[in-house]
Amino acid sequence: IPKVLNLKEVMEHFINHRHEVVVRRTKYDLDAAEKRAHILEGYKIALDNIDEVVQLIKKSKDPETARLALMKRFKLSEIQARAILALTLQRLTGLERKKIEDEYRETIKLIERLRAILASKAMRMDIIRDELLELKKNFGDERRTEIIEKASEFSIEDMIAEEDVVITITHNGFIKRYPVSGYRRQSRGGKGITAQSTREDDFVEHMFIASTHQYILFFSDKGRAYWLKVHEVPEGGRVSRGRSIVNLIGKMPDEEITTFLPVKDFVESLFVTMVTKRGNVKKLALNEFSNPRKVGIIAIGLDKGDRLIDAWLTNGKQDIIIGSKNGMSLRFNEKDVRPMGRNARGVKGMNLSKGDEVIGMIVISRPGASVLVVTDKGFGKRSEVGEYTLRHRGGKGIFTVKTGDKSGKLLSIKEVIDNDDIMIVTTKGFLIRQHVKDIRTAGRNTQGVRLIRLQGTDSIAAVARVLAEDDGETNGSTPNDDQGDLFEEEDK
Structure with a gap:
């Protein structure tokens, strides 16, 4: 079967081949x-008994009779007898005998060496080594090609234009990208338009820019990264x-x-700061x-x-605000959390009341920002x-929104400024900007105002901040905003 071999495998096959040749x-x-050696043994017997051999040959009526007589008298093989009969008279001299x-003797030594x-x-x-060295000595010459510094590797990214795109992921794990152009704003309280087509048991849950x-x-919810x-x-x-995202990651x-986190460079100076449902916080170096x-890591x-x-x-010195389902929040500096290894469970970030759980966190990073909460x-x-x-x-925190039957539970918390937009997507696939x-x-400690008019049993699935077009920050480098940066596609 044809196979691509590495250098070691090539050498192994070559050496095995040379063994077979040798x-x-x-x-x-x-x-x-x-x-x-068999023939030379016959010559020696004949020379040791040269007079008797000559007489036996002279008495024979033909070569065949002489051959049979030699074989019988001196216990020679047919090959030896024929070789003796083929000897010329000059081979009977003393010099030829010594040769x-x-x-x-040399042939016997050769046989022993070959058997060894x-x-x-x-x-x-x-x-094999000696023969290769001999080849090198006789035919080796200077390298004709020059070895230089490794050239920069060509990657598929070199052929792809760099642009921002919207990534959407549904509740059942379907993912796609779409150009960021073609989105428009709506006024507060609007009904929005259909964000994308989904099955009855599916809906758009996450969107972000990268x-x-x-x-x-x-x-993943199991603490693995892909x-x-x-x-x-x-x-x-x-x-x-x-x-389906399962066909793209392992x-x-x-x-x-x-x-999700869009990342361009895995630098040591940045960290991935994580929070769990039970309020644990962990900081891990981005590198x-x-x-x-393909199978991901812990x-x-x-x-x-x-x-x-x-x-x-995070950059190692930013303030973090954690929000919980019951409307509580806690602000602390990430210096309170030391960097840990990948398998560590982290430390207590927020002390939750019974039945409460963390819904998200934000990192304070922009001057003049405010905290947006959505139920x-x-x-x-x-x-x-x-x-x-x-x-x-590790504290219990303070109230950030008034929750109840009318306003619901806290779903999203994020940092925003006046120039930002927000995007809201519902469980039935409606979206508003x-x-x-x-x-x-x-x-x-207030419930706030109605941001979207929900129909029937519809509820909010996800919320995210959208950077304004003239904002100096790069969308793709912005950390994850409550499961992504959400968008509404323009009606065409």
């Missing part, structure tokens, strides 16, 4: 030497479902992707993810019943960052 050649030479004896070669692999290896030259780090290049995500139209069947593996160890909720890129029943508001008192990790500046600023 063995076959040695067997051939041994056979010839043994035949010659025959010397040749016999066949019995010893080490001797065959020595022969550059085609970036990686996407996928984090890699995917953005340009490898299949491109789809507005109503297409995309492709996640386990019992895992769910919970959060720990620099070696992509990003965080989890206790039984816990799951990974969110992950952000699962479509209510939301903004609050000044200054209202969130800086504390140490709004100016952040149109959302009222209110105190922490």
